[in-house]
Amino acid sequence: MEVINITNLPPVNKEPLVLCLGQFDGLHRGHQYLLEQARQLLELDDTLAVWSFNLHPPVMKEEDKIGLSLLTPVAERRNLLVSYGVKKLYEGPSFIDPAEFSLETFVLEQAALLNVRQIVVGETFCVGNESASSVEMLQQLCNQIGTPVTVVPAIKYDGRAISSTTIREQVKAGQVGLANELLGRHYTIQGIVAHGNKIGRTLGFPTANLDHIDDYVEPSPGVYMGMTEIYDSKNDRMESWKCLISAGYRPTVGGKTYKVEAYLLDYSGDLYGQTISVSFVERLRGEIRFPSLDALIVQMHEDERKAREAFGMPTTRSVPVDSPL
Known part of the structure; x- marks a missing residue:
């Protein structure tokens, strides 16, 4: 073009x-x-x-x-x-x-x-x-x-003309299911995987931290089910991985800025510096400030269980917790 x-x-x-x-x-x-x-x-x-x-x-x-x-x-x-x-x-x-x-x-x-x-x-x-x-x-x-x-x-959808303004409002409200219906595809954010403070790995949930995403509409803070696309240069093809997405400010660990992080289910590999696309499928819950890291870990395991069940995946992980992601 x-x-x-x-x-x-x-x-x-x-x-x-x-x-x-x-x-x-x-x-x-x-x-x-x-x-x-x-x-x-x-x-x-x-x-x-x-x-x-x-x-x-x-x-x-x-x-x-x-x-x-x-x-x-x-x-x-x-x-x-x-x-x-x-x-x-x-x-x-x-x-x-x-x-x-x-x-x-x-x-x-x-x-x-x-x-x-x-x-x-x-x-x-x-x-x-x-x-x-x-x-x-x-x-x-x-x-x-x-x-x-x-x-x-x-x-039209529900009697109203589909518009970009309406879809932005739905994304900001965390209503990604409706936003996806209006878009005709999943709402997607593309960014470069950057080094973070690696708290996710410490908690047993290594995440890909997306950078260079400031231009995108920010989904309401919370945890989402999603899909991540990665370009496999070795085999010259795109790979799709089911994932959990954390979008928000991470109040339990003292976060101050909005971030989008993806935990790829059963993935093992180094994504730092790569450009990936993260698509929002469904919102599981809003962002919560937990009283302790232990309470956060318990909830993260519950989030993973729900996602695996919804995706029809085995409930146990097939990769080690210390994945280098």
Whole structure:
């Protein structure tokens, strides 16, 4: 997939495009349906393209960043778009204030350079400081450049249109089961395994501590069942491991910052420095401050028992407790 970063005007494009518009955070079921409909509009020489609006400020205060965390940061979003057949991605410029975005400028000055045969948007399309009238305004502007607009009906769940905002709220609330239903896949965080204080290993639960995950929406503190994907370079394939995920602040051991750690069931190996993906399947419980480490260990064994039972795994471990993970 070709990625074009836009700072002002895009380069002139000669190949005919079917262009989908939106922010596409999460690539949820609604986005997937929109891309599916766009593929059906492709003619012989057409290219499926996406213009992803970025209305988040390029620089922001740390306290403001929480509200702008993403379901799929840039790299993950790009990978998902490739898997859905997108051949060209335009990543729009960032705006200090969404009110600075002009749909008129986008259509008449930017899209007009791209040889767009068809623009495709969802019925809830809304960008910048516009209201629900964004679709109607888009159609009016595209008439001026002779480009038809296809409006795709929203995919609904429980009577409401699926949206990235709703899914972010569900993840923050720990409702990963519902978030997964709306996404059409498990909510996943990808990070690099970093050295921690190795408390998990001391307690008999060696964990992979994920670093470089600040851009992701943080699931509510607690313990989750999940899946971990690891790239096996020796055999050139991905390995999947069932796991327990601890997300939160680790109050029993004096933790101060939010962390995501994965305990891979029956895994033995050194993952330090590797990039892994951790998917949240189901929440087992909230985060608890235990009166002692012994009480924490008892609960961790109970968490593991429940997870193994739910996964249909043997209740006893097949790897030694002192795994180097």
